[in-house]
Amino acid sequence: xxxxxxxLNLIFAIQIFExxxxxxxxxxxxxxxxxxxxxxxxxxxxxxGTKVYHLNIGQPDIETPQTALxxxxxxxxxxxxxxxxxxxxxxxxxxxxxxxxxxxxxxTPDNFIVTNGGSEALNFAISxxxxxxxxxxxxxxYYANYNGFTSTFNVNVVAIPSSIDSGFALPPMEExxxxxxxxxxxxxxxxxxxxxGYLYTKEELQQLADIALKHDIVVISxxxxxxxxxxxxxxxxxxxxxxxxxxCIIIDSESKRYSMCGVRIGCMITRSKKIHDAAMLFxxxxxxxxLLGQIAAxxxxxxxxxxxxxxxxxxxxxxxxxxDLLNEIPGVICPxxxxxxxxxxxxPVDDTEEFAQWLLESYSNNGETIxxxxxxxxxxxxxxxxxxxxxxxxxxxxxxxRSAEILRDALKVYNDR
Amino acid sequence: xxxxxxxLNLIFAIQIFExxxxxxxxxxxxxxxxxxxxxxxxxxxxxxGTKVYHLNIGQPDIETPQTALxxxxxxxxxxxxxxxxxxxxxxxxxxxxxxxxxxxxxxTPDNFIVTNGGSEALNFAISxxxxxxxxxxxxxxYYANYNGFTSTFNVNVVAIPSSIDSGFALPPMEExxxxxxxxxxxxxxxxxxxxxGYLYTKEELQQLADIALKHDIVVISxxxxxxxxxxxxxxxxxxxxxxxxxxCIIIDSESKRYSMCGVRIGCMITRSKKIHDAAMLFxxxxxxxxLLGQIAAxxxxxxxxxxxxxxxxxxxxxxxxxxDLLNEIPGVICPxxxxxxxxxxxxPVDDTEEFAQWLLESYSNNGETIxxxxxxxxxxxxxxxxxxxxxxxxxxxxxxxRSAEILRDALKVYNDR
Numbered sequence: 001x002x003x004x005x006x007x008l009n010l011i012f013a014i015q016i017f018e019x020x021x022x023x024x025x026x027x028x029x030x031x032x033x034x035x036x037x038x039x040x041x042x043x044x045x046x047x048x049g050t051k052v053y054h055l056n057i058g059q060p061d062i063e064t065p066q067t068a069l070x071x072x073x074x075x076x077x078x079x080x081x082x083x084x085x086x087x088x089x090x091x092x093x094x095x096x097x098x099x100x101x102x103x104x105x106x107x108t109p110d111n112f113i114v115t116n117g118g119s120e121a122l123n124f125a126i127s128x129x130x131x132x133x134x135x136x137x138x139x140x141x142y143y144a145n146y147n148g149f150t151s152t153f154n155v156n157v158v159a160i161p162s163s164i165d166s167g168f169a170l171p172p173m174e175e176x177x178x179x180x181x182x183x184x185x186x187x188x189x190x191x192x193x194x195x196x197g198y199l200y201t202k203e204e205l206q207q208l209a210d211i212a213l214k215h216d217i218v219v220i221s222x223x224x225x226x227x228x229x230x231x232x233x234x235x236x237x238x239x240x241x242x243x244x245x246x247x248c249i250i251i252d253s254e255s256k257r258y259s260m261c262g263v264r265i266g267c268m269i270t271r272s273k274k275i276h277d278a279a280m281l282f283x284x285x286x287x288x289x290x291l292l293g294q295i296a297a298x299x300x301x302x303x304x305x306x307x308x309x310x311x312x313x314x315x316x317x318x319x320x321x322x323x324d325l326l327n328e329i330p331g332v333i334c335p336x337x338x339x340x341x342x343x344x345x346x347x348p349v350d351d352t353e354e355f356a357q358w359l360l361e362s363y364s365n366n367g368e369t370i371x372x373x374x375x376x377x378x379x380x381x382x383x384x385x386x387x388x389x390x391x392x393x394x395x396x397x398x399x400x401x402r403s404a405e406i407l408r409d410a411l412k413v414y415n416d417r
Numbered sequence: 418x419x420x421x422x423x424x425l426n427l428i429f430a431i432q433i434f435e436x437x438x439x440x441x442x443x444x445x446x447x448x449x450x451x452x453x454x455x456x457x458x459x460x461x462x463x464x465x466g467t468k469v470y471h472l473n474i475g476q477p478d479i480e481t482p483q484t485a486l487x488x489x490x491x492x493x494x495x496x497x498x499x500x501x502x503x504x505x506x507x508x509x510x511x512x513x514x515x516x517x518x519x520x521x522x523x524x525t526p527d528n529f530i531v532t533n534g535g536s537e538a539l540n541f542a543i544s545x546x547x548x549x550x551x552x553x554x555x556x557x558x559y560y561a562n563y564n565g566f567t568s569t570f571n572v573n574v575v576a577i578p579s580s581i582d583s584g585f586a587l588p589p590m591e592e593x594x595x596x597x598x599x600x601x602x603x604x605x606x607x608x609x610x611x612x613x614g615y616l617y618t619k620e621e622l623q624q625l626a627d628i629a630l631k632h633d634i635v636v637i638s639x640x641x642x643x644x645x646x647x648x649x650x651x652x653x654x655x656x657x658x659x660x661x662x663x664x665c666i667i668i669d670s671e672s673k674r675y676s677m678c679g680v681r682i683g684c685m686i687t688r689s690k691k692i693h694d695a696a697m698l699f700x701x702x703x704x705x706x707x708l709l710g711q712i713a714a715x716x717x718x719x720x721x722x723x724x725x726x727x728x729x730x731x732x733x734x735x736x737x738x739x740x741d742l743l744n745e746i747p748g749v750i751c752p753x754x755x756x757x758x759x760x761x762x763x764x765p766v767d768d769t770e771e772f773a774q775w776l777l778e779s780y781s782n783n784g785e786t787i788x789x790x791x792x793x794x795x796x797x798x799x800x801x802x803x804x805x806x807x808x809x810x811x812x813x814x815x816x817x818x819r820s821a822e823i824l825r826d827a828l829k830v831y832n833d834r
Contacts (some may be wrong), residue, residue: 022546022602022633022634022635022663022664022691022692023545023546023691023692023695024544024545024546024547024548024551024602024695025548026544026545026547026548026570027544027545027695027696027698027699028695030695030698030699030702031698032698032701033502033698033701033702036502036701037701057499059498059499060496061496062496063495063496064494064495064496064497068497069492069494069495069497072489072490072492072709073489073490073491073492074490075486075489075490077481077486078480078481078486079477079478079479079480079481079676079677080481080485080486080676080677080678080679080680080713081476081678081679082474082476082678082679083679085450085453116533116537116681116703116707117703117704117705119702119703119704120533120703123703127441127443127444127569128440128441128443128444129439129440129441130441130443131441131442131443132549132571134441145702145703145704148698148699148701148702148703149702151702152544152699152702153443153570154549185439185441216439217439218439246439247439259496259497260496260497261497261498261499261704261705262497262498262499262500262705262707262708262709263497263707263708263709264533264681264705264706264707264708274439274440275439275440278440278441278444278445278447279444281444281447281448281449281450281565282444282447282565282569284449284450284453284454284565285447285450285536285562285565285566285568285569286533286534286536286537286540286562286565287534287536287562287678288534288678288679288681289681290533290679290680290681290707290709290710291679291680291681292489292679292680292707292709292710292713293707293709296497296709
């Protein structure tokens with residue numbers, strides 16, 4: 001079966017690309033999203049009438065804040081105009097207040113470029129710093145779309161493995177030192193981490209700050225899950241290191257914070273005027289970020305303490321439930337994440353990509369199945385994640401409970417075939 | 418003054434980039450948007466209390482259709498979720514109906530990728546077709562942001578001049594033949610044209626189709642102004658050439674059609690499954706186009722005939738008024754555009770970039786001035802457009818009338834200094 005699967009993949013690749021001279025090498029090297037490439041199998045399962053629990057994607061079922069929904073319902077505009085390329089001032093003021101409240105009192109509206117989701121902020125950061133053949137260092141496993149954004153610009157990811165055994169802690173600095181070359185332009189971290197849920201300590205971040213300064217490279221810190229850390233812990237932003245003023249870009253997004261992934265509002269923040277001004281050229285080329293999303297997001301920020309606290313409590317409950325249930329399944333190992341809403345679990349199967357496809361194509365339990373994200377796509381070398389999956393705990397508790405039950409049964413059926 | 422101006426530009430460039438090793442070559446080569454780079458001077462003028470008529474940007478003052486505004490006001494969603502990477506089916510069905518009605522009955526929802534504005538569609542088209550150092554041929558003057566999108570991917574624009582004397586008609590095919598090399602991946606046209614307002618004839622488009630097929634390159638046809646052509650004429654889409662099924666990408670957007678530039682909804686359309694599938698990899702990397710914009714745009718398409726007809730009549734009126742007034746000003750030459758809502762006018766000045774800046778910095782007429790887009794940025798060699806400006810006729814008639822009056826006076830004052 002394994003051979004057949006790989007062969008089919010190869011035929012698929014040839015069909016798409018090899019007989020077609022017009023497609024760029026850039027496109028040929030673009031990785032398919034590991035989260036989204038199983039979607040056709042999920043659609044087929046649904047067409048057969050199977051209910052699919054989506055553990056594969058970070059789309060929370062949490063409600064968007066009513067303040068944001070109301071702001072949209074009450075828009076009093078006759079023309080839905082372009083926003084400023086850098087984002088409208090009202091929204092950048094809302095962001096400024098938020099960052100000032102986080103303790104970064106020097107941050108002003110001029111530090112932000114509002115983007116179409118955190119995705120575009122990453123895109124701007126990479127294109128601003130990197131040329132073809134340049135390198136970015138990323139501890140792995142890492143958010144799979146970092147591969148997409150780097151591939152778009154022919155930038156190479158140099159990955160440094162972190163281990164499931166240490167809960168995916170930051171690898172030692174010696175490993176970074178070994179990999180830094182003239183071509184290294186940035187280190188990308190996600191804190192708290194997608195897919196690992198790992199929360200970097202102050203000491204780890206200080207090490208990163210030191211090494212970035214030593215080699216005059218930039219830390220790109222993706223902090224979109226900042227508000228969702230658990231057990232009374234607090235996320236430490238890379239903005240806490242003033243010595244990085246010229247060497248740091250923060251990636252932020254409202255998508256996860258306010259469960260409004262569809263409004264496509266994120267931002268990049270930097271204290272470096274030079275980086276900001278260069279990134280603005282890319283922002284101007286695409287004219288404008290979304291107007292309505294800025295209105296929704298600005299409203300969401302107003303008096304959001306209770307909302308954020310409630311969502312954090314809900315995720316804590318879901319995490320505790322899910323991780324305990326997963327670790328009770330024979331052969332499953334799942335470190336307890338400290339933040340975000342994902343965990344990486346090792347499963348007792350040879351290849352989670354085959355398993356994930358099988359779950360959708362060939363398995364159902366009382367008409368239900370689960371969709372998981374094979375973790376191979378979260379590693380530079382998919383082999384390293386071949387036994388792992390990323391599971392998002394964005395569904396309500398009873399759905400997570402039922403999903404764990406399905407996983408337990410499915411693993412048994414799969415391994416008994 | 419000229420010397421000083423250039424020198425200041427140079428110092429500015431050095432300040433941003435040269436002392437900063439961390440910025441990519443890609444960013445250093447990004448052109449500043451000619452439409453947006455005067456924005457700081459406009460802000461200063463406004464701060465001094467001067468009223469600025471914006472002739473510089475294609476932001477219509479036309480109202481967004483009430484159907485679209487109502488769809489937003491009446492959203493009945495609790496969670497503003499991710500859309501599908503290719504766009505939600507409801508909206509792609511609305512687009513399908515629209516394209517079927519245009520006469521392209523083979524078009525299905527699978528031919529579309531919904532994008533964050535036409536900008537992102539162009540971005541996907543170029544990244545799908547072109548690698549570093551590849552070339553795209555564009556008749557000039559052309560939409561300035563084509564420079565931005567190509568620079569982002571280190572793709573070179575090979576421009577073929579069209580002339581103000583022929584109203585910017587398609588240059589002869591011999592000129593294209595001379596420029597096509599192994600590196601040529603696409604020809605980009607904008608029809609009707611931004612900035613020229615030129616509407617390509619069936620014969621011109623057939624020539625483009627023939628040459629594209631002969632050399633197996635792709636025609637990227639930017640048709641976002643399709644609905645706004647005048648004098649009873651009709652735009653001919655590049656989709657009318659079925660022989661280009663593997664060699665054509667259409668760029669479309671709802672921004673101009675429905676005066677809702679801020680919703681950021683566009684799409685790319687191709688009959689080529691191979692191009693579509695490759696572009697989808699870039700679409701997946703950025704996860705999702707805007708949800709709310711798709712809802713607004715789908716609603717806008719419903720029974721839009723009266724709206725489109727009304728707007729077309731309004732633009733016809735504005736065009737007739739403005740072009741006549743411009744041609745009455747001594748030394749001004751302005752061909753009558755057949756579509757879109759821009760015209761390119763030649764002014765009796767040496768350098769329209771200096772003049773445009775002077776209009777904002779040093780001139781006012783009863784407390785009012787105008788902002789125009791210097792046409793240099795719409796040419797590969799800015800020298801070619803040095804005496805020209807692009808003027809958008811998106812303001813209501815009395816504002817256009819007053820703007821022409823201001824321009825007439827300003828040219829006199831400027832040339833009498």
